[in-house]
Amino acid sequence: MLYREAGQFKTNYVADQAIFPIRQDRIGMAIVLLFAWVIIPAFGTDYFLEIIMINFLFFSLAAIGLNILTGYTGLISLGTGGFMAVGAVASYKLAVIFPDLNIILVFLLSGLIAAAVGIVFGLPSLRIKGFYLAVATLAAQFFLDWLFLRFDWFTNSSTAIEGVPKTLFGFLVTGPDASPFAKYYVALGFVTVFALIAKNLVRSAIGRAWMAIRDMDIAAEIIGIRPLPTKLLAFAISAFYSGVAGSLMLFLFYDSAEPDLFDINLSFKVLFMVIIGGLGSILGSFMGAAFIVMIPILLTLAPDLLGLPISSDLAKHLEFMIFGALIIFFLIVEPNGLARLWQITKEKLRLWPFPY
């Protein structure tokens, strides 16, 4: 009875094209935003804000980026870690070279630099598809890894890149001394704005062009979609999101990181988020990120909460096993990801308590 759209009539196309056409969805979104912007910062502990929420937020941004490329445009990429590294290194260099540059501009410019790199590594996508493209993007990952380790200009001759302390509106928002509270709001601001932009992109003409390329590239071409610019734009925007996520990861979470943090494992992690969350869904990106970030943390905390005296080694191994089993379980139950599961739930709710 709760989720029923009966009686909600659209009398113009503006209402029908709205981002959340169904009233219950709008209310749900308002509640989520209220939680994110007011309740969590008001009641969350530093540990919760930093280790769980900020971690979740920058991974969501990276997952949205990869979802645009893999879920919406159908181009499998294993280069996300590399593009995040470009973002992180670029923001570090920019913050050091231009000390007066606003931190928001630093993040955005790093994203643009990552986008340029993404375009270069997206060029092979015109000719190759599927698994072969995944291998080609793997080249991007390894090349960028190697580049940042080999040339110490990128790390200013040290072994690590650092989150330079910066202020925004008089508050210290980055670096080791910034409060988790301030960092959380910066991360949340970026994720809110860019999630909205991503949602707008995928429901307008460019999003339809991406999906057309994904679903049937020959037909897309005959309609007049030019494959190369369309795919490259997807690569650029995806790399932009990854780059910003990489900057946030360095400046708001790790504070100091060696470039090899952004290795192939990171690429896989983001790819798993997208697959488990749901390909071709912005909501799914959040769900996937939440799943991959939060489940291990919960599993680590579980023995203590349950009062089970098990050794930390055993706990760690159990965590891996349960986590792996959960991934397999979800992929068997719903190969299209958590977002699809949520959609099915909503369809069931519309009919509840009647069977049909």
Next chain:
Amino acid sequence: MTAATLERSAPPAQSEAPTPNARRNFSEELLKVEDISLSFGGVKALTNISFDIRKHEIRAIIGPNGAGKSSMLNVINGFYHPQVGTITYKGQARSQMRPHEAAKTGIARTFQNIALFKGMSTLDNIMTGRLLKMRRNFLWQALYWGPALKEELEHREKVEAIIDFLEIQAIRKTPVGRLPYGLQKRVELGRALAMDPELLLLDEPMAGMNVEEKEDMCRFILDVNDEFGTTIALIEHDMGVVMDISDRVVVLDYGRLLADGTPDEVRANQQVIDAYLGVSHD
């Protein structure tokens, strides 16, 4: 399929003689192919094909399987590049053209095996057909506001007109992968129509349909031709349909042009009877 169900609504001047194949007068050439030869390695798909398509007519291309009909459509909309021959479209000769350029000049098509975007809704599929007409760049689209929203709504209105025309209002928001075959064909026609084409290429629009679905599809094709003035070239195997709705027919066999003329001429042509139509034994 009876002739009566498909009777062409003849133009007013000829209305006193509403025979199924009432000939209309077409003079202006829209597209002309001359001496087209296309081969894939040693396989000759098309050999010295020449014919024309005149403005506002319904032109059928028929022939046995493997005769080169689909290849011919692929040549016309730039998907295949013939080794020899020229194509003159709207008075401009060309030899090479990319598919998206063909789309820009007003050539739309549907496919023999449905080529819809399966993950998208009916509405989105047809909206994709409007893509070339949308001018706002992705930065505006990212805002989904102001000019971008206005443009989106303008095109939505055009698309809704097509949805009304094809009578598919009920499946507007349904992902096309879930639709039955006949409706998918209809959505594909809608997507082609959304391009406001001058020349519409239909590759077996009625394949695999039952009689009612065929009647519907014929009605849509004739209406498109009449109301929007769209020139139509179609490939079809149902001879009843072809003879009823087309103005002129081209017959291909083994990549060669076998005959070209009105349905009556083609039906009487001995070569066509031997190669394709056969004779009835009753």
